[in-house]
Amino acid sequence: MEYPRRINTHIYESKSLDIVSRSLPPEWIVRELTERDYGIDLYVELVTKDGLVTGDMIALQVKSTTTCRFNNKNKFSLSGIKRSTLNYWQGLPVPVFVFLVDLNSENVYWCCVQEELRKGSFNGDSATITLGFYKHNTLSNDGIDILKIYYLREKRWPMIESAMEKCLISYNTLGPLVLMCKRRKNNEVCSTTIQYLLLEHYENYVLLARYLLFKSPRALPEWYERNIEIHKENSTELTLNFTYQLAKEMLDEFVGKYRRCILHSYELVTNHQSQYFSQKRPYLYAHLCNAPHTFVAEDWYARYYFDEYENETLNPEKAFFEDFTEFDSFLGDLGRT
Structure with a gap:
């Protein structure tokens, strides 16, 4: 008899979202979307450590990999992002970050889309774009502090x-x-x-x-x-x-x-x-x-x-x-x- 099969892509997606949720500060509010086919998986509200919900919010796209190998500049490149997705990100009213989950180490690396746009990382007319993730941009305590600064910079x-x-x-x-x-x-x-x-x-x-x-x-x-x-x-x-x-x-x-x-x-x-x-x-x-x-x-x-x-x-x-x-x-x- 044949039954539905849970493919690896779905397994990786669920595991990635779970790792991201566990890696973020516990006071932050994670709002998972029921439809994620347009380039955003989560909306996250940045709550202060003393519990103030100030309305600060970022939009997240979560990607995963089992082969996260950084080059000699401590950078990992993830290709295959649709340019139509980038166009969608550009139209959003909140800063957009992409999280890359290394499923082997369970480390999470982040990339600020708006900054990469200003740097010209996505210039051209190709159907897909490549995102760069740096080894030091993680969800460690220091990495979270840097992410908040990047968020505030994009907001302002x-x-x-x-x-x-x-x-x-x-x-x-x-x-x-x-x-x-x-x-x-x-x-x-x-x-x-x-x-x-x-x-x-x-x-x-x-x-x-x-x-x-x-x-x-x-x-x-x-x-x-x-x-x-x-x-x-x-x-x-x-x-x-x-x-x-x-x-x-x-x-x-x-x-x-x-x-x-x-x-x-x-x-x-x-x-x-x-x-x-x-x-x-x-x-x-x-x-x-x-x-x-x-x-x-x-x-x-x-x-x-x-x-x-x-x-x-x-x-x-x-x-x-x-x-x-x-x-x-x-x-x-x-x-x-």
Whole structure:
């Protein structure tokens, strides 16, 4: 007599979903779908450790393999994903991750679809695409923390992209601003305009440092609290306007890392994700290609931070409205990130 046969594909699928459910943090809510033929197997809500359900949600496609062999770059490539599935992922309103389950070791590796799209990993018109999984992107405790950062980056990507554009377009105001603050007396109070420019750069830095450099910058309210402390220490009239002492403290803490963010953003737009940005922000891309930035010059710190070019920068405020081209002729010889 003949009976229905449970094929290996169905066995692997059930085992994969079970491994994923067991590997995720217990407080997360896993919502399995009854129909999974369109590219999504699960929706997962990221609940905080103290039980807060904040509405953060990712869409998951789960794949499995019994032959997970990483190359010398610790990368495993999974081919055969339909391009129609990718098109579907692109239309979803939440970030999409693909989980790859190694059925032998029961390790789970993850890939962020939106990031791979920006990197141009799926360019072309082939009927199928290939996903890359890195050995360090697992569901270990550290891997979960990284996954959450990737999720938040995708959720906030429009804001991050806007901050990248702002920092790249206004980067030449940063050096003169540093000079103007460094040269003022500590007990002087910043004008509202200077403080606004400083905070605009700082807010760009906070967003970019967190999601491009994976750093944890000090929140802006902490600087306002420090401002109150300084006014009390100096027995000066309490005001929301910062003293230049505080402005210098802020610059000492963030300007170096912010410059790294600007360099990283520049590389993303003009190199690593150039096709994405040439389509998404064509004018920014075109401006950067036609007039390459020169902030990679090695003497930036000497010129602006340590003020070793005082005779050449007597009027730093003029530099807010100038484009610097003196290094363009040998830009290619200067180091980049």
